[in-house]
Amino acid sequence: MPGDSRRVPGPQDSRSPHWYGKQPPQHQETGTRQDGRADHDLRPVYLHAGVVSQATGSAYIELGQTKVIAAVYGPREIARREEFTMKGRLCCELKFATFSCRRRRQHMQDNQEKDVSLIVLQALEPAVCLVSGGFLLITKQGMCVADLVQIYLSLIRSVLVYGHVLLDRFPKSQVDVYITVLQDDGSALAAAITCAAAGLADAGVMMYDVVTGCSVRQCGDRQLLDPSGSEESSQEGEGVEDHGMVTVGLLPSLNQVSALVLDGHLPQTTAVQLVSLVSALVLDGHLQQQTAVQAVKTCIGGCQGIYPILKDCLVKSTRRKVPAVDPTLIRTSIDGQNGRT
Numbered sequence: 001m002p003g004d005s006r007r008v009p010g011p012q013d014s015r016s017p018h019w020y021g022k023q024p025p026q027h028q029e030t031g032t033r034q035d036g037r038a039d040h041d042l043r044p045v046y047l048h049a050g051v052v053s054q055a056t057g058s059a060y061i062e063l064g065q066t067k068v069i070a071a072v073y074g075p076r077e078i079a080r081r082e083e084f085t086m087k088g089r090l091c092c093e094l095k096f097a098t099f100s101c102r103r104r105r106q107h108m109q110d111n112q113e114k115d116v117s118l119i120v121l122q123a124l125e126p127a128v129c130l131v132s133g134g135f136l137l138i139t140k141q142g143m144c145v146a147d148l149v150q151i152y153l154s155l156i157r158s159v160l161v162y163g164h165v166l167l168d169r170f171p172k173s174q175v176d177v178y179i180t181v182l183q184d185d186g187s188a189l190a191a192a193i194t195c196a197a198a199g200l201a202d203a204g205v206m207m208y209d210v211v212t213g214c215s216v217r218q219c220g221d222r223q224l225l226d227p228s229g230s231e232e233s234s235q236e237g238e239g240v241e242d243h244g245m246v247t248v249g250l251l252p253s254l255n256q257v258s259a260l261v262l263d264g265h266l267p268q269t270t271a272v273q274l275v276s277l278v279s280a281l282v283l284d285g286h287l288q289q290q291t292a293v294q295a296v297k298t299c300i301g302g303c304q305g306i307y308p309i310l311k312d313c314l315v316k317s318t319r320r321k322v323p324a325v326d327p328t329l330i331r332t333s334i335d336g337q338n339g340r341t
Helices: 111-127 134-140 145-160 190-200 266-277 287-321 328-341
Strands: 044-049 057-063 067-078 087-098 173-184 212-219 222-225 244-251 255-263
Touching: 044 190, 044 287, 057 145, 057 190, 067 190, 067 244, 087 111, 087 190, 111 173, 111 190, 111 244, 111 255, 173 190, 173 266, 190 244, 190 287, 222 287, 244 287
Parallel strands: 087 173
Antiparallel strands: 044 057, 057 067, 067 173, 212 222, 212 244, 244 255
């Protein structure tokens, strides 16, 4: 593949100086983690929608030092080189910025990024429902105040209640989601799932529910919710039987799991049984299975903790898009309609 002659050729492989420094212990003598959190505490979360003006919808999230931005474009016509289908299509592409990790990433998408993109796509598909309309409706002229209020209420409902996209409503069209990890300090996959869902909701894509993501690092009998980068790369716990990462994508209002990713040295029988249990929403287990199931329970609790932040972000974004309405005008319009009836 020909290279980009205008790109400044950087080193093929480089690492941060912190890579070679001595890493402090992950757990302090007081029992707290390195950053002072308890095992089941989330990092500070910042979420803002509508950050990319050229996109149909967008969102930006910070989980501690992890920073992710997502932009949504469409619906637009599917390229002719793609296979013909009467059903709409949801596409997702995730890319780590070259400076996002402790080790320099390439500017071209690698296999790991393609795998993560597929995971995010599979987490969003159970919650996406493409319908016509959106925020563009409120820009039309000749609307009365009562119509504007009804549209506002319907938008709030579509953003906060629905979260699953009906792809058959947009035949031969696709919605593209582009995710960029600006800084990876742990839980990048969970942050990407939440950020992409917020971007879809900001784009006016009707959904059955918005997806929230959360991760847990299993270190023996300890479960670290929302692990940082140093906790993810830590060698602690690798001598014990159960250690690894569990990431869950949750539809909070429907209380359904849309994604489950297990990474590490959890026993294979435990993983198989865990998938069947989570699919049936029966979160009980025994022995090693109980350890994995408890990790999923912890992830679900973290997702439920992120959901109010996501909901508040979408409400603020909707209020910015909808023009301010004088309450006296609403009362006058409603009284006038009652008088006509």
